[in-house]
Amino acid sequence: MAKRKTLVGFEGATREIEIEVPDGEPEVWGADARLRVVGGAVPRVDGFPKATGRAEYTADVAPPGMLHGRMLRAPSAGGTLLSLDLSAAAKAPGVKYAHPVAGPGTRIPLEGRDLAFLVADGEDRLEDALALCRFEIEPGPVVATVEDAVADGAPPVHPDRPGNARGGGGGRGNPGADFEGAEKAMRGADAVLERTYRTPVQVHTPLEPHGVVVRPDADGGITVFASTQGTFSVIDGIAGALRLERDRVRVVTENMGGGFGCKFGASAPGSSFGVEAARAAVALGAPVRAMFDRREEMLLGGNRPSSIQTVRIGVKKDGTVLGYTVRARGTAGIAERGAGVANPMIYDLGKQAKEEVAVLTHAGPAAAFRAPGHPQGSFALESALDEAADAIGMDPLELRMRIDRNPIRQAQYRLGAGRFGWAVARKVKPGAAPGPVKRGVGMGSAIWYQGGGPGSAVEVTVHRDGRVEVANGAQDIGTGTRTVLAVIVAEVLGLDPGEIRVRLGRTEWPSGPGSGGSTTAPSLGPCARAAAEAAREAILGEKPAAGPAAWRAACARMDGEKREFLGRRPPQYGQFQGGVAGVQFAEVEVDTETGVVRVVRVLAIQDCGRVVDRLTAESQVIGGVINGISMALFEERVLDRRTARMLHADLEGYRIAGAKDVPDIEAVMFEVANAGNSVGMMGLGEPPKVPTAGAIANAVFHATGARVRELPLSPARVLAALAEAGR
């Protein structure tokens, strides 16, 4: 380890700090680094294949002789399987395989539970064969809502868990939650508010559904083309189940059509279809394709758990928050974990306490969903802070500026307030705008924690003709990882990003992360830099990179046809500020006669450490905000209360934001040199999703003077809140 000095901070607020860096690591790109292509607006290097329809997704893979597989599914939740007869289906034309994955006595806890896996030589014949399967289910009672699940005498979702409730969002309880202490702290408050906020179950809805194509290979191994956020995670489920050596399970994800947290492992949160497809492919000695249809995706593909959060907040007249407590319940369906809400650690809230209870219901299991736990927790927190500000007669932005110690966000508040015209807009008191259609503004703050970590490696291969290839086994889920790696390598070697060929998404290539927690780019970026620096030193020696011609001339002199350089990265260095910071401002228009809310504009100011490619970074921010608008205004999974059937397992009824629901979104990348790693990258996919719904809810209050405490902010809820407020 060596101590090194580096300049950290942001424009107008930089300072030198000393960090410990392992020997041999490249110099950190600090605030004073002069970079040629990093930070520019580089078009996505895989943009043309995607725009022209030539990019191959898992859904497009069709090896010769491919067969089609699909799961037979229970039509509704509850009860027990009595019998399953696949004999007629097995004899149907074109059917190659009919394998039960449930038997007499199997409990049916959710609509769509796996019953049997069938394979046929065409989708149509497969559909015909599924209709020939015979089964009998003894019906049983179900619970569809949190309230029903915890009522006396409710049927247990899992027989060994009567009462359907489990403490702790992460399944670990909330040890040390000191509600008494928080209450004691709040005794000195000028206002103590207790409010209950609710958020619904939200379905991930990636456009490409979960799916695999499994091809048996000549060496006894298999190749799994998978629509996944974790190529290496696919090995986990399949190698064990099929007793294959891990390196004989080769996973390929050339392009993937969206995941947002729900695509890890070999199958899907609510089904084992991927493992069964692999089993069938090996048994048949032929490639088997199994893609979810939309109904399967909506039921079994994962979801964001619901929340009912009862918040208490105590605030003094000067804005000091003395205490903040949350008692939260939510359902992750049949999953026992993951129903927690995050209290984003943004503000100084005095003494805090939190209790989380995961409530089991007869519905599809939850999965991580873009900033798991955070938008729910943020909606409650930002709403409660606004209500507290209203109670003490303070501007909501001013309150936040008084309880936020983060210097980055302080700068962002000032920048955003000016750019958005906050002070002018807030001169109008809540609900005081004239006329039936009223405008209002609100805001909220973002945080994220991670800057990636070790465990990955990137290989840079330099060919004799000067061509440079970059390879890693992880996937690009659409965030622009290929482009980011191309930019970093191009920067180091003095080349154009378009000249760098980046190959991602094959487990035969160096180890890479699963795309969760916004860690992919910041994990891989420093690896790419380390590999590129090694290549530069080996090819150019002490000479600085001097453009493509000099590079090619040097490569022509090298020994051998090609040279490979492997780059790794150490854990995060000591940083200027932990985590990333963001602030969002939203303006809405509310028709108080119809209750319809329209988002008029959003300003999102977001830090992600160093911006490597401005275009794709802005796209992440815009996308996060749109996902937040969709959550704020539209999304809500509805189950029939008596049967637990999903009423809209499709894209007509389950509404997500469309082009006409989305306003102009201004994404401002707030660059911070944080010295966390050699590039200075931090995670970006998740933080822009965190504050949007809360900011919109606050804007609706400003417009109308009526507080809607339940998402989505549907016309009915807005009208009910207006009526309750007497407006």
Add this chain to the structure above:
Amino acid sequence: MGTPDRGVDRRSFLKSAATVAAGGAAAVPAAAAALQEAGAPAGPPVLGPGPVPFSIRVNGKERALRLEPRATLLDALRGSCGVTGPKEVCDRGACGACTVLLDGAPVPSCMVLALDAEGRDVVSVEGLLGAADAPHPLHEAFVARDALQCGFCTPGMVMSCAGLLGRSVDPSPDEVRDAIAGNLCRCGTYPRVVEACRDAAAALRKGGK
């Protein structure tokens, strides 16, 4: 609407898409004609349920098919023609990811029976490529504006925009939003699609392609 004095109309736009506009559906599908010749009783011909021979014209190329009448145009494109640009997402016309131009008009190909496309011009996102695979201004604008992320909705977005540019040379942002109102995107590319479509319109007006 396109006007000749501005250099682009639907006809020349479609020409740039390497297709030849042709009018209307064939009077009698070949399969139906075959049945009639075989002495089938008079009245509407009954097709299927077994496979039926017919052909469709995809991206300027005639494709002979043998499919059950229940097959959708999307099934035919992806399964039989190897044209995988159009994506299957909802399979019921709710998302627009499978949008193609049918005689110049954008349609979700999952809502059209393949047989009903007989004798008509089908253009998918691949069909917008010019000679030697030269990208269309829409392709270029989508990349330049980063109007795509995971890319799964992109072929449908591009084709809805292509349909719009076939009838409007200078669409307003609201006209583009109307044109892509049936195209769902989960990554959140809408604002940049609007920009890209308008950029492509400007490039086409300049007569670049």
